[in-house]
Amino acid sequence: MTLPGSFNPSFYQSLWQDCDAIYMQQQATCLALQDDHQLNVNLLLLALWLDSHHQRLTSSDWQQLQQDLLSWEQRLLLPYRKLRRLSKAVLEQAEYQQMLDVELMLERKSQAKILIALKPMVLDEVYPAKTDSNVSRYLALFNLKSQNYPSLNQ
Structure with a gap:
């Protein structure tokens, strides 16, 4: 078992750089799941990244991560995203950007x-067939x- 906090700082930078690359490949699916089911794209990317590194979090850990981000998203990120989308039709391209x-x-x-x-x-190190992804x-x-x-499904 590995504690995420035991990784060196470059681990975290590498994680999100890798997730950006995953996002570029999975953008349509990520955005559809975000829009249709209110999934957090960053958590979905983290799940994909962990699966590719044969690391597993428990279901309760995933529930905790989702809950931890929910209040942040509901207070700030989701209203801002809605405003941005509503503003698209009335803003110049530079303003929208x-x-x-x-x-x-x-x-x-x-x-x-x-x-x-x-x-x-x-994080538990496991082989993909041993447990749910x-x-x-x-x-x-x-x-x-x-x-x-x-x-x-990778």
């Missing part, structure tokens, strides 16, 4: 909150099945 940049900054703040919440959690566990919080999203 500024709003998008602020939203991306808020997403980075969410990533920092995830890292803080992740630090005390214990992190993606399956995270999707289950929303009563979704990973087999319905084949692009997420």
